[in-house]
Amino acid sequence: xxxxxxxxxxxxxxxxxxxISEFIANGRQADVPQSRRNSHREPHRVLPGLRQKRVQxxxxxxxxxxxxxxxxxxxxxxxxxxxxxxxTLKALRRHYLDRGLxxxxxxxxxxxxxxxxxxxxxxxMIASDxxxxxxLVKDLQMGKTTAREYSNVAPVADNIVEKTLTCMDIxxxxxxxxxxxxxxxxxxxxxxxxxxxxxRTGEIWKYTPFTHKTKKLGKIRMLSAVS
Numbered sequence: 001x002x003x004x005x006x007x008x009x010x011x012x013x014x015x016x017x018x019x020i021s022e023f024i025a026n027g028r029q030a031d032v033p034q035s036r037r038n039s040h041r042e043p044h045r046v047l048p049g050l051r052q053k054r055v056q057x058x059x060x061x062x063x064x065x066x067x068x069x070x071x072x073x074x075x076x077x078x079x080x081x082x083x084x085x086x087x088t089l090k091a092l093r094r095h096y097l098d099r100g101l102x103x104x105x106x107x108x109x110x111x112x113x114x115x116x117x118x119x120x121x122x123x124x125m126i127a128s129d130x131x132x133x134x135x136l137v138k139d140l141q142m143g144k145t146t147a148r149e150y151s152n153v154a155p156v157a158d159n160i161v162e163k164t165l166t167c168m169d170i171x172x173x174x175x176x177x178x179x180x181x182x183x184x185x186x187x188x189x190x191x192x193x194x195x196x197x198x199x200r201t202g203e204i205w206k207y208t209p210f211t212h213k214t215k216k217l218g219k220i221r222m223l224s225a226v227s
Contacts, residue, residue, distance in 0.1 A: 002015075002019055004016050004019075005130060006021065014075055017075070017095070018075045018076065018091065021075075021091035021092070021094045021095060022087060022088060022091040024091070024094060025087045025088075025090040025091040025094060030151070050163045057197060063225055065112050065116075067109065068108070068109035068110075068112040069111060069112070069113065069116065071092065071095055071096070072092060072113060075092060075095065076088065077094070081117075081120065081125075081130060082126070082127065082130060084117075084130065084134065085133060086133055086134050086136060086137050088134075089110065089113065089134045089137050090115070090137060092110075093106060093110055093137075093140075096110075097145075097146060097147055100148065102147060102148050102149065102150050103140045103142065103145055103147035103148065103149055103150075104149075104150055105138055106140055107139040110137065110139070111139075113134075114131070114134055114135050114137075115132060116143060117130060117131035117135075118131045118135070161177065161181065164177075165178075176190045176191070179193075183207060183223040183224070184223065185207075185209075185223050186212075188209075188212070189207075189209050189212070189221075189223060192193055192208070192209055192210065192211060193207065194210065197209060197210055204224050206222055206223075206224045207222070207223045207224065208220065208221065208222050208223075209221050209223070
């Protein structure tokens, strides 16, 4: 028997979806351990301070990673961290599948949740075996899942770019688009461009952005164009 909450409420529907997803992820077997049933009705089982640490863990990551953790909090926000298992993560992944998300997006969301638990271990909030167990959940593989694939996005044709430029009233914006095409960079590369970052001593100008998304990995990004 499972208590879902007030009849007809949104919370009871979410709890129903969660239990059904876990049932499917568990191979359609109903032998869910008793310790995982009605966990929200057993606050006396939570060790002192664990409930507060759990909420802090979820809420801090939800603040910086809202898309992947929003559904996690809706379905498992009241679940004790020690009861979050690989089957639970697979059940959550099933919800992402049902929402029609692409395979790469689902894998990225699951990876973020794994990082969340790893962060909890690093901060000594949860036991390492919890994060280690869900880390073993494999990514969805191309051709072996019902999740859709992203379609390849080709470069925008030059004639379309030129037509778009005529609709830009601000000259600075038009120049930024032309520079981006010229150097083959990202919008942030043009937005963050400074004269001090451009080496103009030679025939080929070299632009080294002072910030970029792979900088934290110790990589140097360099773009160039002929003057």
